[in-house]
Amino acid sequence: MTQSRDAAIVGIHEYPDRDVEGEVSPLQIKASSAAKALEDAGLSWSDVDAIYDAGEGGGMAGLNISEYFGLKPTVINTTGVGGSSYEYHAAQAKRDIAAGKAKVALLTYGSTAHSNAFAIGVGARGGASMHPADNMDSFAGQTLVSNYAMVAHRHMHQYGTTSEQLAEISIATRMHAMRNPEAVRAMEDLEFLDIRETTIEDVVNSRMIADPLHLLECCMISDGGGAVVIASPEVARDCARKPVWILGTGEATKYPENGGDLTVSAAAQSAPIAFGEAGVSAAEMDIAMIYDSFSITVLTILEDLGFCKKGEGGDWVTGGRLRYDRPSDGPALNTDGGGLSSNHPGMRGIFLLIEAARQLRGESTSQVEGAKLAVAHGNGGMLGSRHTAGTIILGGD
Amino acid sequence: MSEQKKTPTRPLPRTDELDTQAFWQATKTKEFKYQQCSSCGTVVWYPRAHCTGCTSGKLEWKTASGRATVYSYSVVRQSYHPFFRNLVPYAVAWIDLEEGPRILSNVVGVDDPLNDVSIGQAVELEWEEHEELCIPLFRPV
Numbered sequence: 383m384t385q386s387r388d389a390a391i392v393g394i395h396e397y398p399d400r401d402v403e404g405e406v407s408p409l410q411i412k413a414s415s416a417a418k419a420l421e422d423a424g425l426s427w428s429d430v431d432a433i434y435d436a437g438e439g440g441g442m443a444g445l446n447i448s449e450y451f452g453l454k455p456t457v458i459n460t461t462g463v464g465g466s467s468y469e470y471h472a473a474q475a476k477r478d479i480a481a482g483k484a485k486v487a488l489l490t491y492g493s494t495a496h497s498n499a500f501a502i503g504v505g506a507r508g509g510a511s512m513h514p515a516d517n518m519d520s521f522a523g524q525t526l527v528s529n530y531a532m533v534a535h536r537h538m539h540q541y542g543t544t545s546e547q548l549a550e551i552s553i554a555t556r557m558h559a560m561r562n563p564e565a566v567r568a569m570e571d572l573e574f575l576d577i578r579e580t581t582i583e584d585v586v587n588s589r590m591i592a593d594p595l596h597l598l599e600c601c602m603i604s605d606g607g608g609a610v611v612i613a614s615p616e617v618a619r620d621c622a623r624k625p626v627w628i629l630g631t632g633e634a635t636k637y638p639e640n641g642g643d644l645t646v647s648a649a650a651q652s653a654p655i656a657f658g659e660a661g662v663s664a665a666e667m668d669i670a671m672i673y674d675s676f677s678i679t680v681l682t683i684l685e686d687l688g689f690c691k692k693g694e695g696g697d698w699v700t701g702g703r704l705r706y707d708r709p710s711d712g713p714a715l716n717t718d719g720g721g722l723s724s725n726h727p728g729m730r731g732i733f734l735l736i737e738a739a740r741q742l743r744g745e746s747t748s749q750v751e752g753a754k755l756a757v758a759h760g761n762g763g764m765l766g767s768r769h770t771a772g773t774i775i776l777g778g779d
Numbered sequence: 780m781s782e783q784k785k786t787p788t789r790p791l792p793r794t795d796e797l798d799t800q801a802f803w804q805a806t807k808t809k810e811f812k813y814q815q816c817s818s819c820g821t822v823v824w825y826p827r828a829h830c831t832g833c834t835s836g837k838l839e840w841k842t843a844s845g846r847a848t849v850y851s852y853s854v855v856r857q858s859y860h861p862f863f864r865n866l867v868p869y870a871v872a873w874i875d876l877e878e879g880p881r882i883l884s885n886v887v888g889v890d891d892p893l894n895d896v897s898i899g900q901a902v903e904l905e906w907e908e909h910e911e912l913c914i915p916l917f918r919p920v
Binding site: 512514515517518519520521522523524525527528529531532533534535536539589590591592593594595638639640641642644766767 | 866872879885893
């Protein structure tokens with residue numbers, strides 16, 4: 383099977399600060415990151431002809447961000463599907479470039495969730511909106527953490543998965559975070575206590591937030607953002623960095639259904655499409671960048687991506703398989719430190735693309751020697767009810 | 780302005796939302812209504828105006844027995860919501876009604892939600908009364 387090489391990531395930037403103390407706006411984070419990602423690629427503002435934005439700025443976000451950047455793009459895409467928006471954007475940029483409608487696509491993200499003190503995980507989910515689903519759910523007092531916790535409980539019930547097994551996700555990402563100076567600074571700035579590598583005991587002995595999820599199984603709430611530049615093969619050839627090719631993409635949704643299986647995420651639908659297009663399998667992946675909002679998110683998605691069978695994830699992750707320094711055992715997970723220990727301003731999807739690209743360029747702080755293939759999987763919305771999945775398969779040049 | 784502090788209350792659904800207002804209307808008389816298509820038999824939940832199983836469907840309102848099981852649950856230990864913060868620890872659950880609908884609710888009427896709620900547990904509907912409507916909650920049988 384011939385792999386399509388229609389589009390490549392040619393520029394990346396992760397905004398370094400996780401606490402801007404209310405002195406930088408989300409738009410400023412987007413613009414600053416865009417400029418640095420374009421610089422990374424050896425391109426400039428005037429090269430950009432396609433803009434991708436999650437539209438969180440409101441109904442006219444596509445127009446407003448174009449004006450703010452000072453661009454006149456001929457492709458504007460404001461697909462907003464939560465944390466996986468950036469995987470959708472990468473997929474759609476690849477299609478737009480392959481169709482000849484764009485040459486240089488710019489994806490940006492900026493958020494000041496920490497400065498604004500959004501109580502994302504344990505906050506108020508009350509006051510029903512006019513969406514009928516919300517109008518049936520909002521009386522129950524479900525927090526975000528408890529939404530994911532219900533997936534974990536069901537996984538434990540169906541397959542015998544344990545908290546100790548889920549803790550493997552947390553300690554692997556923390557190990558990688560401790561090697562990443564930006565992640566360590568993030569944890570310092572966000573006043574994490576006792577910043578160090580963690581053990582399974584640390585995780586299962588940390589405070590319970592919503593049974594069965596403990597504090598150290600939950601992501602941080604930071605400020606932050608970033609940018610990704612995706613270009614056509616012709617442009618990519620002349621860029622400053624080695625291109626990172628988008629080999630396959632898949633998108634899917636999941637929502638509550640009568641009799642449905644809560645332990646299966648939308649990744650089960652998006653992954654075969656993406657791997658099929660790329661002509662590769664999960665077993666060939668050197669790197670797995672998986673949206674680690676919570677430990678259970680990663681465990682569920684590892685299974686759905688096909689790294690192991692449904693229900694076997696607990697056994698499969700046991701014994702440190704996901705560490706960057708054990709490449710023969712399986713993929714290295716979230717080598718930047720993930721949302722658990724490096725960066726989570728609310729919609730983490732863009733960082734999955736950024737760190738996967740770093741690995742395939744050989745620039746990670748937890749570099750897997752000779753990494754050639756990576757999967758970036760974003761989950762948007764809520765794993766335990768309604769969510770979106772975006773799977774992107776990336777290959778080195 | 781009254782000096783009295785308002786007691787925080789459970790967030791209540793809107794009764795003017797067009798897809799779900801008939802459901803909430805029926806809770807006034809403590810009836811749990813759900814929809815089934817008379818053409819294809821699909822049980823539709825949450826309530827809406829069209830059948831998701833076929834395009835020609837006519838949805839009929841039916842009344843649930845109130846018999847149900849806990850599909851999954853979590854005991855919330857921390858919430859910043861003014862009402863729920865005083866309720867912790869409390870159990871949020873996906874509840875499977877005998878007739879098919881899977882609904883999000885609370886398991887109540889237990890001394891200790893940490894030990895007295897379980898997956899697969901048989902529960903039954905009980906209503907929490909409010910001025911404009913009643914809220915469907917579940918209690919172990």
